[in-house]
Amino acid sequence: MTVRDVAVEAYREALPALSASLVGGLVAGVVLGGMRAELRAVPGLLVLVPALLATRGNVYGSLGARVATALHQGLIEPRVTAGDDRLQAAAAAALANGVLTSTFAAVAAFFLLTLLGSKVAPLPILVGVAIVAGLLSGIVLTAVVVTVVFAGYRRGRNPDTLVGPIVTTTGDVFGILFLLIAVRTVLAIAGVF
Amino acid sequence: MPTEWTVRAISRAMLPVLLVLTLVELGSGLVLGSFESKLLRYPSLLVLVPVTIGTAGNLGSILAARLSTSFHLGTLSFSPADDELAGNAIATFALAVTMFPVIGFGAWVLAALVSGGATLAAQTVILVALTSGTILAVLAVAVTLTATYAAYQFGLDPDDVVIPVVTNVCDVLGVVVLFGVVQVLV
Numbered sequence: 419m420t421v422r423d424v425a426v427e428a429y430r431e432a433l434p435a436l437s438a439s440l441v442g443g444l445v446a447g448v449v450l451g452g453m454r455a456e457l458r459a460v461p462g463l464l465v466l467v468p469a470l471l472a473t474r475g476n477v478y479g480s481l482g483a484r485v486a487t488a489l490h491q492g493l494i495e496p497r498v499t500a501g502d503d504r505l506q507a508a509a510a511a512a513l514a515n516g517v518l519t520s521t522f523a524a525v526a527a528f529f530l531l532t533l534l535g536s537k538v539a540p541l542p543i544l545v546g547v548a549i550v551a552g553l554l555s556g557i558v559l560t561a562v563v564v565t566v567v568f569a570g571y572r573r574g575r576n577p578d579t580l581v582g583p584i585v586t587t588t589g590d591v592f593g594i595l596f597l598l599i600a601v602r603t604v605l606a607i608a609g610v611f
Numbered sequence: 612m613p614t615e616w617t618v619r620a621i622s623r624a625m626l627p628v629l630l631v632l633t634l635v636e637l638g639s640g641l642v643l644g645s646f647e648s649k650l651l652r653y654p655s656l657l658v659l660v661p662v663t664i665g666t667a668g669n670l671g672s673i674l675a676a677r678l679s680t681s682f683h684l685g686t687l688s689f690s691p692a693d694d695e696l697a698g699n700a701i702a703t704f705a706l707a708v709t710m711f712p713v714i715g716f717g718a719w720v721l722a723a724l725v726s727g728g729a730t731l732a733a734q735t736v737i738l739v740a741l742t743s744g745t746i747l748a749v750l751a752v753a754v755t756l757t758a759t760y761a762a763y764q765f766g767l768d769p770d771d772v773v774i775p776v777v778t779n780v781c782d783v784l785g786v787v788v789l790f791g792v793v794q795v796l797v
Binding site: 419420421422423424425426427428429432433435436437439440442443444446447448450451452454457458462464465466467468469471472473475476477480484488503504505507508510511512514515518519522523526527530531534536582586590594 | 621641657697706721725728775779786
């Protein structure tokens with residue numbers, strides 16, 4: 419293949435997935451743009467955003483890749499109702515790792531910002547937001563990733579090529595959406611006490 | 612050897628990597644925090660943040676996945692004259708140059724419709740997006756080639772190592788480049 423052929427093929431193959439994640443990223447951006455009051459109310463929250471979004475991508479991308487490989491190898495049935503032990507373990511591990519990593523991000527951000535002398539919200543607020551957001555987005559992303567990979571596989575699609583675009587698109591949208599819900603919930607609870 | 616499918620085994624394989632990547636991502640969070648007041652003043656720039664990070668990471672991860680497949684198939688050589696390498700690098704650049712103006716325009720329209728707040732001119736937001744995207748494409752190619760080459764030198768499977776490293780490094784670069792471009796243009 420000539421350079422031109424390679425470039426044209428690579429461009430065509432990447433465009434649909436990139437376009438899907440572009441739409442997801444813009445939707446996430448609009449939600450973030452609508453969160454300005456919360457970002458002002460919780461200093462340090464914006465610092466957490468890249469880490470939280472990346473955690474969603476890393477954890478649930480890895481879950482999707484694992485499920486896709488297992489389907490290729492015939493290790494699991496492409497049915498959620500099969501109640502496979504291994505699938506449940508993989509989902510539980512993803513959820514646990516997602517919540518743990520989000521919590522770690524909140525604690526590390528708090529200490530980094532304190533060290534730098536920047537304004538930062540109280541530790542319980544940041545940790546609370548990270549846990550609630552990690553849990554809610556984790557449950558939804560696990561369901562979405564497993565369901566879509568299974569459905570795609572049953573329709574004869576290669577699950578490997580489905581995982582990336584699904585996770586980046588839904589990860590951004592649900593990541594930010596549940597962050598907003600988490601901040602509002604935690605601020606409401608903190609307001610009561 | 613594949614990881615056993617238990618919560619403990621999966622966590623043991625993943626958590627250390629996740630925690631290190633989180634620290635790296637917090638670095639980009641700090642950069643974001645350093646121009647927070649500008650982002651909060653102009654919602655169209657805030658709308659750009661997730662999509663710029665995401666697209667930069669995607670450009671890198673798609674290139675990394677393609678290069679590691681070529682590498683496994685034995686069709687890749689690390690020479691500037693290599694067709695596979697040059698073609699993929701050109702495609703990454705072309706994707707950035709076509710996607711980022713759309714991203715900029717989309718962010719401007721959505722911010723104007725939904726977010727309110729102070730508005731920047733559409734051409735400013737498009738220029739910020741396109742400039743960031745062009746720089747990011749060059750960086751994504753450089754980072755991916757370096758990471759793939761390093762994995763090859765150390766005898767690691769590029770599939771395991773390169774994609775997470777490239778995606779997260781490109782995420783961080785996305786924020787850093789956006790910061791630099793906004794400082795200059797807005």
